[in-house]
Amino acid sequence: MNFPRELKYTKTHEWVRFTDEETAYIGITDYAQDQLGDLVFVNLPAEGDALTAGESFADVESVKAVSDVNSPVTGTVEKVNEELADAPEKMNEAPYDAWFVLAGGITGTEDLMDAEAYEAFVAEEG
Amino acid sequence: MKLIFEESAAGRHTEYLPEPDIPAVEPDFRPRQKKLRLPELSEVQVDRHYTALAKETRGVNGGFYPLGSCTMKYNPPVNEAAAALPGFASVHPLQPDETVQGCLEVMRQTEAYLAEITGMDAISLQPAAGAHGEFTGLLLIKAYHRAKGDAGRTKILVPDSAHGTNPASAAMAGFEVVNIPSDADGYVDLEELKKAAGPDTAGLMLTNPNTVGLFDPNIEAITRTVHEAGGLNYYDGANLNAIMGIVRPGDMGFDVVHLNLHKTFATPHGGGGPGSGPVGCKAFLRGFLPGIRVEENGGLLRRGEAAARIGDVRSFGSNFGVVVKALAYLLSIGREGVPRTAANAVLNANYLMNRLKGLYPMAFDATCMHEFVMTLEPLKQEIGVSAMDVAKALLDYGIHPPTMYFPLIVHEALMVEPTETETRETLDAAAEAFRAILEDARRDPEQMHGRPLTTRIRRPDEVKAARKPVVRYDFGD
Numbered sequence: 001m002n003f004p005r006e007l008k009y010t011k012t013h014e015w016v017r018f019t020d021e022e023t024a025y026i027g028i029t030d031y032a033q034d035q036l037g038d039l040v041f042v043n044l045p046a047e048g049d050a051l052t053a054g055e056s057f058a059d060v061e062s063v064k065a066v067s068d069v070n071s072p073v074t075g076t077v078e079k080v081n082e083e084l085a086d087a088p089e090k091m092n093e094a095p096y097d098a099w100f101v102l103a104g105g106i107t108g109t110e111d112l113m114d115a116e117a118y119e120a121f122v123a124e125e126g
Numbered sequence: 127m128k129l130i131f132e133e134s135a136a137g138r139h140t141e142y143l144p145e146p147d148i149p150a151v152e153p154d155f156r157p158r159q160k161k162l163r164l165p166e167l168s169e170v171q172v173d174r175h176y177t178a179l180a181k182e183t184r185g186v187n188g189g190f191y192p193l194g195s196c197t198m199k200y201n202p203p204v205n206e207a208a209a210a211l212p213g214f215a216s217v218h219p220l221q222p223d224e225t226v227q228g229c230l231e232v233m234r235q236t237e238a239y240l241a242e243i244t245g246m247d248a249i250s251l252q253p254a255a256g257a258h259g260e261f262t263g264l265l266l267i268k269a270y271h272r273a274k275g276d277a278g279r280t281k282i283l284v285p286d287s288a289h290g291t292n293p294a295s296a297a298m299a300g301f302e303v304v305n306i307p308s309d310a311d312g313y314v315d316l317e318e319l320k321k322a323a324g325p326d327t328a329g330l331m332l333t334n335p336n337t338v339g340l341f342d343p344n345i346e347a348i349t350r351t352v353h354e355a356g357g358l359n360y361y362d363g364a365n366l367n368a369i370m371g372i373v374r375p376g377d378m379g380f381d382v383v384h385l386n387l388h389k390t391f392a393t394p395h396g397g398g399g400p401g402s403g404p405v406g407c408k409a410f411l412r413g414f415l416p417g418i419r420v421e422e423n424g425g426l427l428r429r430g431e432a433a434a435r436i437g438d439v440r441s442f443g444s445n446f447g448v449v450v451k452a453l454a455y456l457l458s459i460g461r462e463g464v465p466r467t468a469a470n471a472v473l474n475a476n477y478l479m480n481r482l483k484g485l486y487p488m489a490f491d492a493t494c495m496h497e498f499v500m501t502l503e504p505l506k507q508e509i510g511v512s513a514m515d516v517a518k519a520l521l522d523y524g525i526h527p528p529t530m531y532f533p534l535i536v537h538e539a540l541m542v543e544p545t546e547t548e549t550r551e552t553l554d555a556a557a558e559a560f561r562a563i564l565e566d567a568r569r570d571p572e573q574m575h576g577r578p579l580t581t582r583i584r585r586p587d588e589v590k591a592a593r594k595p596v597v598r599y600d601f602g603d
Contacts, residue, residue: 040593064531065534067534
């Protein structure tokens with residue numbers, strides 16, 4: 001299981017890669033994709049949509065189930081990774097490259113975990 | 127097996143209809159430019175094609191079918207015989223009331239029995255399936271709050287163990303869904319429910335027994351909490367088979383219910399015929415019910431409408447043939463048969479669960495109701511054999527796999543619901559199959575990923591089917 005050190009994480013298994021203090025890419029973790037199994041569909045938000053920390057902003061479908069993806073931060077969707085919709089397998093193959101959205105105007109980051117804390121959380125949950 | 131299109135040959139057909147003697151009329155709409163590309167076959171070819179397909183299907187009639195949460199109980203043919211009676215099968219919904227008195231009596235009687243079983247005061251037979259019933263029930267709740275001028279109630283509380291249709295129906299009905307977590311024992315977390323219930327709560331949707339097959343011991347505290355917050359309680363009848371004739375949702379504090387006639391009341395599922403999801407409610411909601419209200423007037427049964435009805439949720443009154451089958455079932459098993467059915471369903475589930483307990487870990491250590499959930503997470507961690515692998519291997523024993531990967535709160539879940547009609551021998555054979563599969567898995571985990579070995583189609587590529595679905599015939603042009 002892979003936990004890149006430079007990322008921040010949530011208890012609901014999303015990762016955040018900050019490009020500056022207020023802007024970040026968001027995706028789901030290696031653990032999340034492993035638990036979900038082969039992903040076959042992703043439902044992405046639209047540019048300009050508001051993001052609220054802890055609330056669902058996208059959903060993913062695997063052969064097992066449909067699951068909500070929660071936003072790790074509060075902000076606005078600046079860019080959407082449309083490629084992901086045509087290639088949902090990218091979430092399985094390279095979860096940390098398969099970003100969902102680029103979020104801007106970010107606030108509400110206090111609950112995010114660093115890689116070490118997230119790895120410990122996963123170990124405990126698993 | 128070939129597709130019917132692949133069996134087609136130009137010009138081949140069967141002529142058994144007489145030449146029409148009614149003059150042809152030029153249509154006043156634009157006819158299609160291209161001829162429909164229907165397959166061309168002789169009648170016997172068509173017959174054989176569908177007979178071959180029918181042989182490939184799997185039903186309760188073909189063997190043990192413990193598909194959890196679906197209540198795949200035996201559908202007695204007497205139900206079909208009743209529904210096929212010409213007085214039921216040959217009527218038209220637009221016939222005058224006085225010519226369909228028997229049908230109206232069937233509706234009235236079925237409604238009365240279903241009301242008695244659920245502890246409700248009125249039933250509408252109109253919804254055509256379970257989720258349709260949920261949607262209808264939620265519209266009743268919405269209409270109730272609206273009629274009171276209470277527009278701020280926009281949220282429906284749904285436990286995380288609920289059927290996926292519950293949040294979906296709530297969203298369809300225009301509500302916001304609030305997820306209520308389960309506690310460690312699989313029951314509704316009462317403290318979390320108390321925190322969530324408030325002046326914006328329109329209602330709660332609950333299945334009891336819940337999706338992990340447990341009867342929530344706090345049920346009265348749960349429904350009271352919602353009532354005290356001003357919301358209504360909705361009972362999802364998916365699991366009614368475990369309790370019918372023993373406890374009633376109406377006595378547990380529920381205000382609205384839906385039933386699945388195709389589960390609990392032994393009418394066919396899906397491909398075997400249309401579903402039926404009647405909705406029941408307490409008296410104070412009666413005026414909102416959709417569909418036909420059968421009333422007696424001047425010695426005749428008449429079709430009427432509820433005063434403040436939410437509007438029809440489909441055409442006409444019900445999937446009537448299904449209603450006939452459910453009534454035939456109820457009359458066959460009778461007053462004593464209703465609770466005995468529930469008791470047998472629970473006994474069968476507990477028997478099989480206890481036979482499997484030492485082999486497969488159960489998700490929750492408790493006496494189950496009509497179904498139980500095992501988790502294959504430890505097995506997957508240990509030797510890489512998943513719930514999917516075990517489910518597929520059951521096909522080699524002529525057993526339909528249980529429900530997999532549901533409920534979502536249990537990892538690597540297999541959900542087993544034997545139903546009441548299975549014999550002890552069948553349950554023993556199933557337990558033996560589960561044991562043999564585990565033994566195979568421990569001896570050689572790798573071969574498990576290739577199961578089943580004995581079916582004509584081995585393991586379809588579900589991922590490819592979902593990512594690159596082929597949903598129409600390719601004519602090659």
